[in-house]
Amino acid sequence: MKNMLRPAAVLFVALTVVTGIVYPAVVTAIAQAAFRHQANGSLVERDGKAVGSELIGQPFDAPRYFWGRPSATTPHPYDAGNSGGSNLGPTNPALADAVKSRIAALRAADPANDAPVPVDLVTASGSGLDPGISLAAAAYQASRVARARHMPIAQVEALVAQAASARQLGVLGEPTVNVLKLNLALDRANVR
Structure with a gap:
C-alpha cells in the first residue's frame, strides 16, 4: 500500500502544479500578449x-x-x-x-x-x-x-x-x- 501512495501523491502534486498553475499562467500570458482587448472583457x-x-x-x-x-x-x-x-x-x-x-x-x-x-x-x-x-x-x-x-x-x-x-x-x-x-x-x- 505504501508503494502505491507515494507515486499517487507525487502524480497528484505534479498534475496540480501543471494544470492549476503552469497551464493557466501560460494561457493568460498568451491571451494578454496576443488578444489583450478580448482577454480583458x-x-x-x-x-x-x-x-x-x-x-x-x-x-x-x-x-x-x-x-x-x-x-x-x-x-x-x-x-x-x-x-x-x-x-x-x-x-x-x-x-x-x-x-x-x-x-x-x-x-x-x-x-x-x-x-x-x-x-x-x-x-x-x-x-x-x-x-x-x-x-x-x-x-x-x-x-x-x-x-x-x-x-x-x-x-x-x-x-x-x-x-x-x-x-x-x-x-x-x-x-x-x-x-x-x-x-x-x-x-x-x-x-x-
Missing part, C-alpha cells in the same frame, strides 16, 4: 472610462437611442451573472403575450412606422445578453432615432452602415450592428 470606453462590453447588451429605452434585443435575464435586463433564455417555446401563450406587448411598445414609440417589426426586436436570444441587432432591426428604428435627435435620416443610416459588422468568416451568421457602439457613435455625431 472587450470593454468599450468613452472618455477613458469603461461604459460597457462589446459582448454584453445594455438596456436602452430612450427614443433617441437604438434599442437592442429584449433580455431574458431577471430580475435586471442584461445581467451577465444570470444569463439564460426564457425557455418559452413558440406555442407558449406567455411568449405570444410577451411578443404582442413588445410590438405594442415599438408601435407606441414610433406610431408612424407601419413596417413589419423584425423578430429580433421582440424575442430574446438564447443567452438574453446579445449586444447586437440585425440590419433590419436597425433600419426599423432609424427614422425614430433620426426624429428624436433632429438628424437627417441619411446621417443615421450612414452611422448604422459604419457600425455594421460582416458575417463571420464571410459566410457564418448574418451582418449585425453592435447597439452600444452605434449609440456611442450617435452621441459623438449629435449630442442632443
